Amino acid sequence: MATVLEVSVRVGRRSEAVLLAIAGAIAIAARAFVDANAGPGIDGSLAVYSAAVVAIAAAAHVLVRLKAPDADPVLLPAVFALNGLGLAMLRRIDFAYLDRGRDTSFAQTQTLWALIGTVSALIVVAVLPDHRLLRRYTYTAGVLGLVGLLLPLAPGLGREVNGARIWVSVFGRSLQPGEFAKIAFVIFFAGYLVSHRDTLALAGPKVLGIRLPRPRDLGPILVVWAAALLVQVAERDLGASLLFFGLFVAMLYVATQRISWVIVGVGLFAVGAVMAGTLFSHVGARYDAWLNALDAEVYDSGKSYQLVQGLFGMASGGLFGTGLGDGSPTLVPYAESDFIMASLGEELGLTGLMAILSLYLVVVQRALRAAIGVRDGFGKLVAAGLGFAMALQLFVVVGGVTRVIPLTGLTTPFLAYGGSSMIANWWGVALLLRISDVARAGATASATAARVAR
Amino acid sequence: MNEPIRRLSVVALLLFLILMVAASWVQFATAGELGEDARNVRTLYRQFGSFRGPIIVDGQAIVSSVPVDDPFNYQRVYTDGPLYAPVTGYYSIGPGRSGLEATQNALLNGSADALFWTRLGELFAGQEQEGASVQLTLDADVQRAAYDAMGSNRGAVVALDPRTGAILAMVSTPSYDPAGLAVHSSSEANRLYSALLADQTDPLINRAIGGDTYPPGSTFKLIVAAAALDSGYTPETLIYAPQELALPGTTATIKNYGGERCGASDNIPLGDALRVSCNTAFADLAMRLGWGVIERTAAKFGWDQSLEIPLDVTPSRLPDNPNEPQIAQSGIGQYDVRATPLQMAMVAAAIANNGILMKPYLVSTVRDPDLREIERTSPEVLSSSLSRDTAGALNAMMQAVVADGTGRNAQIAGITVAGKTGTAETGNDAAPHAWFVAFAPANDPVVAVAVLVENGGDLGNEATGGRVAAPIAKAVIQAAIASATGGT
Numbered sequence: 001m002a003t004v005l006e007v008s009v010r011v012g013r014r015s016e017a018v019l020l021a022i023a024g025a026i027a028i029a030a031r032a033f034v035d036a037n038a039g040p041g042i043d044g045s046l047a048v049y050s051a052a053v054v055a056i057a058a059a060a061h062v063l064v065r066l067k068a069p070d071a072d073p074v075l076l077p078a079v080f081a082l083n084g085l086g087l088a089m090l091r092r093i094d095f096a097y098l099d100r101g102r103d104t105s106f107a108q109t110q111t112l113w114a115l116i117g118t119v120s121a122l123i124v125v126a127v128l129p130d131h132r133l134l135r136r137y138t139y140t141a142g143v144l145g146l147v148g149l150l151l152p153l154a155p156g157l158g159r160e161v162n163g164a165r166i167w168v169s170v171f172g173r174s175l176q177p178g179e180f181a182k183i184a185f186v187i188f189f190a191g192y193l194v195s196h197r198d199t200l201a202l203a204g205p206k207v208l209g210i211r212l213p214r215p216r217d218l219g220p221i222l223v224v225w226a227a228a229l230l231v232q233v234a235e236r237d238l239g240a241s242l243l244f245f246g247l248f249v250a251m252l253y254v255a256t257q258r259i260s261w262v263i264v265g266v267g268l269f270a271v272g273a274v275m276a277g278t279l280f281s282h283v284g285a286r287y288d289a290w291l292n293a294l295d296a297e298v299y300d301s302g303k304s305y306q307l308v309q310g311l312f313g314m315a316s317g318g319l320f321g322t323g324l325g326d327g328s329p330t331l332v333p334y335a336e337s338d339f340i341m342a343s344l345g346e347e348l349g350l351t352g353l354m355a356i357l358s359l360y361l362v363v364v365q366r367a368l369r370a371a372i373g374v375r376d377g378f379g380k381l382v383a384a385g386l387g388f389a390m391a392l393q394l395f396v397v398v399g400g401v402t403r404v405i406p407l408t409g410l411t412t413p414f415l416a417y418g419g420s421s422m423i424a425n426w427w428g429v430a431l432l433l434r435i436s437d438v439a440r441a442g443a444t445a446s447a448t449a450a451r452v453a454r
Numbered sequence: 455m456n457e458p459i460r461r462l463s464v465v466a467l468l469l470f471l472i473l474m475v476a477a478s479w480v481q482f483a484t485a486g487e488l489g490e491d492a493r494n495v496r497t498l499y500r501q502f503g504s505f506r507g508p509i510i511v512d513g514q515a516i517v518s519s520v521p522v523d524d525p526f527n528y529q530r531v532y533t534d535g536p537l538y539a540p541v542t543g544y545y546s547i548g549p550g551r552s553g554l555e556a557t558q559n560a561l562l563n564g565s566a567d568a569l570f571w572t573r574l575g576e577l578f579a580g581q582e583q584e585g586a587s588v589q590l591t592l593d594a595d596v597q598r599a600a601y602d603a604m605g606s607n608r609g610a611v612v613a614l615d616p617r618t619g620a621i622l623a624m625v626s627t628p629s630y631d632p633a634g635l636a637v638h639s640s641s642e643a644n645r646l647y648s649a650l651l652a653d654q655t656d657p658l659i660n661r662a663i664g665g666d667t668y669p670p671g672s673t674f675k676l677i678v679a680a681a682a683l684d685s686g687y688t689p690e691t692l693i694y695a696p697q698e699l700a701l702p703g704t705t706a707t708i709k710n711y712g713g714e715r716c717g718a719s720d721n722i723p724l725g726d727a728l729r730v731s732c733n734t735a736f737a738d739l740a741m742r743l744g745w746g747v748i749e750r751t752a753a754k755f756g757w758d759q760s761l762e763i764p765l766d767v768t769p770s771r772l773p774d775n776p777n778e779p780q781i782a783q784s785g786i787g788q789y790d791v792r793a794t795p796l797q798m799a800m801v802a803a804a805i806a807n808n809g810i811l812m813k814p815y816l817v818s819t820v821r822d823p824d825l826r827e828i829e830r831t832s833p834e835v836l837s838s839s840l841s842r843d844t845a846g847a848l849n850a851m852m853q854a855v856v857a858d859g860t861g862r863n864a865q866i867a868g869i870t871v872a873g874k875t876g877t878a879e880t881g882n883d884a885a886p887h888a889w890f891v892a893f894a895p896a897n898d899p900v901v902a903v904a905v906l907v908e909n910g911g912d913l914g915n916e917a918t919g920g921r922v923a924a925p926i927a928k929a930v931i932q933a934a935i936a937s938a939t940g941g942t
Contacts, residue, residue, distance in 0.1 A: 099523065099524065099525070250462055250465075253458050253462070254455050254458040254459055254462060255455065257455065257457065257458050294491070299493065308493065311480055311488055312488055312489075312491065312493075312494040312495075312496055313496070314477070314480045314481050314485075315480060315481060315484065315485040315486075315487075315488035315489050315494075316485075316488075316489060316494070316496040316497075317481055318481055318482070318485050319481065319482060327496075328495075328496055328499060328525050331495060331496065345477065345480075345481060349481065350477055350478060350481040350482055353477045353481070354474060354477065357470055357473055357474055357477070360470070361466075361467070361470045364463075364466050364470075365463060365466070365467070368459055368460075368462060368463040368466065369463075371455075371459045372456050372459050372460065377455060380455050380456075380459065381455070384455075384459050384462060387462075387463075387466070388462055388465075388466060391465075391466035391469050391470065392469070394469070394470070394473065395469040395470075395472070395473060398473045398476075398477070399472070399473060399476065402473065402476035402477055402479070402480050403476070403480070404472060404473065404476045
């Protein structure tokens, strides 16, 4: 078995260590710039922070080496780098608010969330020997997802913030259960679809050249999905409904391999979008703010104020940015959450934004690569679902901020302020690490087998 | 299922490409456009965030930029704001800029062509762009004396060095404090600006040069007298001065102040007519001389001409083609004759400077951040208003006004002051405007001054130029002479 060990070294634990070191260096350097330019200067707290970054990176590396030795070596460093940039930016925003007399502690709180996220993700990697175990909990996941979405509507528990009722208050802390519901639904969709993919794809009447599945095959998933959408519409969570719809269509497509579902899905979406625009005034206002953002009338009414301020911020960043700590990101409302990308664009410039988008793209493509590599259908669907969900989420958030699509509220994974999103996304990374481990272990095992056979 | 996943990864890649194109669009392609948007306060931050040069009077910065810890980095500070506001103007993120802050903006913020080499040096040294300092001709003591003497009166004071045209004082009251408009909150600045705009006393208007011009009243008699002297009259020439002058073609008449006679007989010397400010005499004289002569003389003093000092000066105006009664009214500075206080100061200055009118100016030197001189205003002749003899004769006549006429209140022990009073009817029921123009010392003038007090100030209908405006002019002259003798 000595050869197997040799091969497993080749799959990249050493590159992971190097990449993690680079990611850690980025995190520490970003914080140092913030302290020097916007804060009280570099002091002892930077050393403490640096030590923590090194410690957590080392712990993550050792644990992955032990528990998921064949896992993708790029995922963890990419997420670490994003996390580090996000924490530095939040610290910078804290300083900016402090200048304006508002005492915030986004960075401090978020550091705690990031720590909890990382540690819990590592625990998931450690205690979950095989992602296929999750398939047993398909329906549990579906129910949990729905309950999670419904919680904010519960009287006394739910909280409405800025028009969206997507928060619950637990022990004085606000929680966004929708973030966890995303993971739950990926598991539910994957488990259900992998069991019913054949009947979904092959049985059923043909209408207008498209084979429709039998109602009893599609029924349960349709019910869950429609309920999820309805709840989100009721909660006015436009971004999340967009995300869930796209996720569902994508996973259905992967499971059935039928492009017709994509066409039907996109068609339905278009109809839904137009109807929502005419039926709901708050949706219509979003369209107006998007299409006519710079019109004096729309701007003065306040509808497009945030969007336009975000554009101003990014424009002032230009190619290379103002430099960390030298811009004015807090001119944009919610610079720490919905508009964290505008804040980063302003201070790190187009160059920085491209780098960040590339980091996300790496995560997405690695997730989809794991989906291709893994052999079981459930794993394929979970990995593809998680990867595509991240791509879609980024598109909805950054597309909203850069005026590609109307602005809707969604968190930016690993960057935006918010504990639920941070933890849920780390759990997603844990699943991806686990699946990629299986995928690459299979590949290396067969490669070894082939070599041994020769 | 691998084929659809591969396609999905292509879709994901496309989504990211769209985002990257969109980010480039915002941060590169349209960044300039967005940066110039008036609603973009970051542009304000950049504009207001650089070190702006100071405005200096007598070696002291009356306006300067000091570093502060807010997004703008620098706060514009106005020392004695209300005292200098009519000259400096304001520099505000709300209503923008005015006064010298507006006209000298390119120099103050460092973007002027004259500062090209300085900017280049800063660029290589990695320093931020700094503005030039603008040194004014104002004399702090004279300015202070004029402002204090005006007290609560509405009006303006202008003091010139008649030999050069340098403006020694320019006061307009009531004034305002530009510091209030310089706050780094556009809403607060705009609120204050609206309040200043709505203020009935128009504190934002520099009454010395802009906004409303005023009927010059009897001070305009200097122009008519100058026209007469240039047409062959002498101070001794007897002119017609009845108790009441009937205006041709109307039933209207012109009377003297208080309805009194100007002299023992109906014919008095031109010099006496000016000394007692005889209305009937100058009204009749204006009709005899004809409008064309008066118009040409006034033009040589600056009427109907625009002027930049470098603040824009509203041209003083004359009536178009007046008929005989209107000429008579115009001869005593009423009807449609209008003048700025600066214009009247220029009249005094030209007479004081042997008939040569120097161009008034406010900025003496401009220095770059390293204190190298990059601009210096040299005195310039604006026009030859009077012959030397005419100026001399008028000078003597004006000395008589102060020595033994309507301007006694401007007398200063040991200094011969030459002056002319004016009390201008404002048409409606409001009290008359009080004027006084003067220069001193009469034999070697170092200061020419014009004082305007709107609606008679505290005295209201009881006011005359001699009672209200002459004491103010006296205070200014004393300060200017003290400064001139102390300085040399």
